[in-house]
Amino acid sequence: MRVPLLTVENLTKHYPLGTGFLKKTGPVVRAVEDVSFSVAAGETLCIVGESGCGKSTVARLLMRIVEPTGGRVLIEGTDIAGLKTPTLRACRRRVQMVFQDPYSSLNPRLTAGQIITEPVENFARLSRKQRHGLAADLLQKVGMRPEMMHRFPSELSGGQRQRLGIARALSLEPALIIADEAVSALDVSVQAQILNLLLDLQRQMGIAFVFIAHDLSVVQHIGHRVAVMYLGRIVELASCETLFANPVHPYTEALIAAAPVPDPTRIxxxxxxxxxxxxxxxxxxxxxxxxxxxxxxxxxxxxxPPLVSMADGRVVACHVRAPATVVLTEPAANCCSTIHAAPPQALF
Structure with missing residues (x-):
């Protein structure tokens, strides 16, 4: 059986609010609770939910920016949660992140070319010619002119900064990119450009994405599968078409019903x-x-409610809509479904 690119098993993160040096007493914030899923190579898994449901915490746990309280994160079968620094550095090349805010995630003291080549120089020495060639090539891949490598982030627009963040993530040739609300701060037209860029890169390079968003229209266009989170837990996980055509969990229904529809005649x-x-x-x-x-x-x-596997391949945690007849005992192993035969289409 083929090993998924990313496997998450019972991932948990608690933040203690106790006082004192050890902070062993007092309440804890249960940011993420027993989350499991997997992602195949070349697949896009979208994570959606209300603000504060734990989406961004999951992203930081996958990158090991924060340490998990419990559970495992496996990259191609290797658990990164227990890795020491030298081995972890090698794994970091396989997983990169595009942050939500293109203004604060870039070093204002570096030029665009330096921002792109800096991650590579953490692993290998590059000559000036190699740095110039790498920066020019990646800027062209993300739809920017090579001469922009000499500009500082303050001289770029919001969309150009986000493209620069994507180019930086691509510099290490990762197999997986985690995009945390990567288009939420951009205008609608710029959002479409960035989403189309991500789809093109996925087709050309086979990159997998964990795409965190709250805009369901964006998720519907870019996702292969969708995981719905509520208060730190996954309550439903299904293919994009299945979820939007027939949501099962009452919370998923509420999210889809609350999404605005650009039709003034609809009541x-x-x-x-x-x-x-x-x-x-x-x-x-x-x-x-x-x-x-x-x-x-x-x-x-x-x-x-436990996560229950249903006949159409989705998993749902609901006592009413999904009675626990077949409990999903190995969520991560069973949640990696076949990618759509028809990939998502460009927005415009």
Whole structure:
């Protein structure tokens, strides 16, 4: 059996709020709780959910920018959570990240060319000619003119800065790029350009993406599969077409119903979900969504629903919509589905 490019098993991250040097007492923020999924080579897995649901924390855990409280992150079968610095450095070449804010994620003291070549020079010495050639080649790949390598980030537009961030991520020839809200700060037209660029790079280079977003229209265009998170947990994971055509979890239904539709004649008949998102410091017992769920039953209030594999290949955590007849005991191994026969299409 082919090993997935990325496998996440029972990933958990708690932030202690206790006082004192050791911070062993007091409450904890349960940012990520028992998350499992996998990503195949050349696939795009989108992670969606409300603000504060743990999407960005998952991204930082995958990069090991923060240390996990529990669980495993395997890159091509190697658990990076337990690696020491020399071995971890080698694994970092396989996974790179594009950050949400193109303004603060670039060093303002370096030129565009220096920003692109800096990651490579952490691993190998480059001559001036090699640096110039690498920067020019990657700038052309992301749709920028080679002479822009001499400009500073302050001399670039928002879209150009995000392209520069993508070029920097590509400099180490990664197999996986984690894009954390990579287009949320950009204008709609620039968003389309960046998304089309990512799709082109995926087709040309076979790069896999973990794409974190809150804009469902963007997810629908770029994703192969979608993982829906609520209060630190995955509540539904399915192929993009399946999820948008027939959402099963009540929270997924609510997210899709709340998405704006560019049709002034459409009358919205769906009733929005009421109430506030519970605190991750003191999450409710049972299903975290039950205080806001119109379908909640007594079992939802006392028992955390397990991820259940359904007939159409999706996994859902819901006592009402997905009774636990077949419990998904190995989520990461079973959640890596075949990529769509028809890849996502460009936006414009």
């Amino acid at each position: 919205r008949s769906e009733v929005p979900v009421e109430g506030e998102v519970p605190s991750p410091i003191n999450p409710p017992l049972g299903c975290a969504f039950h205080p806001r769920c119109p379908l909640a039953v007594e079992r939802c209030r006392i028992e955390v």
